[in-house]
Amino acid sequence: MSTHAATHDDAHHDDAPKGFVHRWLFATNHKDIGTMYLVFALVMFFVGGSMAMVIRAELFEPGLQLVQPYFFNELTTLHGLVMIFGAIMPALVGLANWQIPLMIGAPDMALPRMNNLSFWLLPFAFLLMLSTLFLPGGAVAGGWVMYPPLVLQSGESLAFTIFAIHLMGISSIMGSINIIATILNLRAPGVDLLKMPLFVWSWLITAFLLIAIMPVLAGAVTMLLTDKYFGTNFFNAAGGGDVLLYEHIFWFFGHPEVYVMILPAFGVISEVIPTFARKPLFGYKPMVYAIASIAFLSFIVWAHHMFTVGLPVGAQLFFMYATMLIAVPTGVKVFNWVATMWKGSITFETPMLFAVSFVILFTIGGFSGLMLGLVPADYQYHNSYFVVAHFHYVLVTGAAFGIMTGVYYWLPKWTGHMYSEKLGKWHFWLSVISVNVLFFPQHFLGLAGMPRRIPDYNVAFADWNMVSSIGGFVFGATQLLFVANIIYTVYFAKARAPARVWEGARGLEWELPSPPPHHSYSTPPEIRPGMLAHEDAH
Amino acid sequence: MSQQAGSYYVPHGSRWPIVAAVGLFIFMWGAAHWLDGITPEGPLLLAAGAAILVFMFFGWFGEVARESLKGLYSAQVDLSFRMGMMWFIFSEVMFFGAFFGALFYSRGLQVPWLAGEGHGALTNLYLFRDYTGGWPTNGPDAIGGPFQIVPPWGEPLVNTLILLSSSVTITIAHHALRDGNRRRMLPWLVATPILGMLFVFLQAREYMDAYTHLNLTLHSGIYGATFFILTGFHGLHVTLGSIMLWVIAYRAWRGHFSKDHHFAFEAVAWYWHFVDIVWLCLFLFVYIM
Known part of the structure; x- marks a missing residue:
């Protein structure tokens, strides 16, 4: 252990602390905290997901069947807040916690105790928010954006x-x-800024975005509170x-918040595609500049x-x-991912499958975003299901698929065991088919004029809603395979994972x-030649 | 035990973060119960949460101070702390930015639009025909009744001078510390939070005056809202900054700081300068203009 044990003020802390309280409640280890973030995000993914299931069940047919309209509105509101702040963001922070120190040669996060508090x-926070479901008057029901004056009519929630x-x-x-x-x-000496893995770059810029925008959100909701x-x-x-x-x-x-949710996913994809294409990332520096430009434009x-x-x-x-301009750096990224795969010796393990589907499906979400960004077109699409389809393509097949890519990619590194490739492939194929059955028809519904956030609708929208709901149920159920695979890997898998889990993987984390x-x-x-993926980046 | 050169430092586990999380939760749980009047225990919970937080601050910062005195923190740890404080102050800048943004948007765009300028013509015609806008304003319905504004060249000017001189005193104290001159440092350091508390006192008097004589209240339309929320949050920051300065003064008196090892001192000084700059913006954009 001595070569790997960090210096402590007391020497017997080399290994993970014993006991539940010390290990998890008093945690300062980036791996333990990363694990807690990821588990929390997974739980919230299912909390928010079960809300979505109720929403899709209610929308299965026209008319009111299952829930009251007000409760339906509570569900759409909480589904948004839970998925954004409870599932996507904590999962990405969990990946950051696990991976950044490994990837830059650091002992841990810079401020480990604050990490625990974070x-x-x-x-x-979620106890506070979800407890409002049980208050008289119910939870906030004005949509996750909480626009006044509607949201000011909420009850005690x-x-x-x-x-x-x-x-x-x-x-x-x-x-x-x-x-x-x-x-x-x-960063370890030799890991220069422009030699860092792109995942680290994406999080550096994302973290800046977060520090710039979260206080502004706090200001906005504080004004709601005082009003x-x-x-x-x-x-x-x-x-x-x-x-x-x-x-x-x-x-x-x-708006920067949506990039907070997608930029780290970009980072994950930029790690995974070169590994399975067995080629260095095409255009490393343009990728960094593209992330920075997207962040600025946001x-x-x-x-x-x-x-x-x-x-x-x-x-x-x-x-x-300005919105149209964002398509330029985003196009650079998509082009470079495709160019990385061009003439590569590609194999399609589960992370690569998710990564490739990310590139395609995120691009669809990006294109519908361009449509929404055009003023005259937006006058038609605004507040319709087209918007719902758009942001679910970028958030589910974008951010969430990016997270799943990262989990499959690094899970063998974290646990020391290989996940089940068979289960992973089932998870992928069922997910990628059902998610398109779920969200693609919502484009048609939106273009036909179905408004978002309603529990009942014109019978003209009945067919596609039923298709969408069926896709939703399959997608929801499929995610249980993801959980099963994780549990299998952590507790039951026999196959040991080598240090360099993937043949084509480059970077410091694979040296451990x-x-x-x-x-x-x-x-x-000590950084030796060949250890970093981007040491001669140009 | 100091650490070997060239190796990383990782602090041991700590119970304080989870205490902080629980304390903040109880604090906010209590605040929400209080605001909604759900149970009479709201204020009690709020106070309990605040007590836990105070206890936590003593415990956590006390532990860090002791570890620092033991010489556990390398230059690298010191730099991490510095970066943490700088980015924290940046987040505070963005927080105030939201409220300044509200002020500029109100004054520059929405009030003129309500008064019929630009594309607000119809709104004005149909809803607020007699409203002529201008600043200060409490809106077309004159919510909160007629009011007067706090004249900038009285107490606010005095407060400006107080805060500016407190920035000077902390700088003198810092220079004295860097020269290793403790006897010169302490009086200047103690003078700073005294000036800060004087500022808060005068600000409170100004508020009372606004409520009793000027009829300027939190309800005075958009002017009252921006005025009290901006200056109120600033006053809160001055109060917190003063408490931080007292802690620093106590630690300086105990001899915690050396010529080249006094991050806590500098962090609080940065914070104080930040609070000062916010005030200058307030004085300019809220009081004078």
Whole structure:
């Protein structure tokens, strides 16, 4: 152990601390905290997913069958909040916690105790938020965006939800500070910024986005709180305020937020495709610059979520053109992934299958995003199921598939055991078929005029809704295979994973044994030629 | 036990983060119960959460201070702390940015639109025909009744001078610390939170004056909302900064800081300068303009 044991103020902490409380509640180890993030995200994925199942069941046929309209609205609201803040973001932070120290040759995260607090705020935040389901008057039902004045008519749940969002924000900010400090301060000598793996780059930029936007969200919801409980008039036109003020502040957060959820997934895909194509990533530096450009542009496009609210024409044009610009760096990324695969000796293990489907399906989501970004087209699509289809393509087949890619890719490294390739392939094929059955018809529904966030609809929409619901049920059930595979890998798999789990994998994490020791490095590892994936990047 | 040169430092596990998480949860749980008036225990829970948080701050920071005194923290750890504080202050800048953004949007766009400018013509015609806008304003319905604003060249100017001089005093104290001159450092260091508390006191008096004589309240339309929320959050930060400065002064008096090892001092000084700069923006954009 001595070569891998980090220096401690007391020497007997070389191995994982014994006992549940010490190991998990007092955790400071990036691997343990990463595991907790990932498990929490998986639980929340199923909490939010079961809400989606009820939504799809209600929408299976026209008419009201299962739930009351108000409860339906609570479900759409909480489904959004739970999936974004409870599933996608914690899962990505979990990947960051596990991988960043391994990939840059660091002993742990830079601020391990704060890391613990970042995680443990989340279960409490969701306890606070989900407890509102049991309050008289129910949970917040005005949509996850919480637009006033509608959301101000919520009952007792609003204060709980806002405080929960505050807690999630504190958690995200601290997590991001930690990630930035780790990447900038704890890289092993020789791991220069432009030699870092793209996953690390994507998180460096994502963390910056998070620190810039989460306080703005906190400000927006604080104004909701004071408007409801303390008699301010931020969003009341009679007092000189404006409901659109909320939308502007919210989407100043909200648009970079969607990149927060997709950029780390980009990073994962940029790790996986070169490994299974057995070729270095095509255009490493342009990939870095593309992420940075997307992040910059994400701050100046927010009003494309508000084209129909009555903005001045000049503002609509500006936000439309700025939105179109994002397609350029995103196109660079898609092109480079494809070029990486071009003439590679590709094998299709589960992570690669997910990665390839990510590239295709995320691009579909990107294209429908371009359609929505065009002002005249958006006037038609706004608030329709087309929007729902668009963001589920980028968030489910984009962010969530990216996360699953990463989990399959690194799970053997984390556990020291191979997952079941057979189960993984079943999971992939069932997922990728059902997810398209689930979301693709929603494009048609939206173009035909079905509004989002309604429990009942015109019979004209009946067929595609039924198809979509069937896809939804299959997709939901399929995710149990994912859980089964993880449980199998952690507890039952016999096959040991070698240090370099994948033949074509390059990077520091593959130099360590699988599973890596509790403290990966006690001294900065010596970087030898061939250890880094991008050492002669150009 | 100090660490070997060239090796990484990883702190041992700690119970304080989970105490902090529980404390914050109880605090906010209580706050929500209080606001909604669900149970009479709301304020009690809030107070209990706050007590846990205070206990946690003593415990966590005390542990870090002891570890620092033991010489456990390498230059690398020190840099991590510095980065953490800098990015925390950046997040605070963005938090205030949201409220300044609300102020600029209100003044520059929404109030003129309500008054019929640009594409707001119809809104004005149909809903608020007599509204002429301008700033300060409490909106077309004059919510909160007629009010006067706090004149900038009285107490706010005095407060500006107080905060500016507190930035000078902390800088003098910092220079004294770097020269290793403890006797010169302590009085200047103690003067800083005293000035900070004086600021908060004057600000509180200004609020009382606004409520009793100027009829400027939180309900005074968009002006009252932006005025009190911006200055209120700033005042809260001055209060927290003053508490931090007292802690630093106590630690300096105990001799915790050396010439080249005083991150805590510098972090609080950065924070104080940040609070100062926010005030200058407030003085300019809220009071003068």
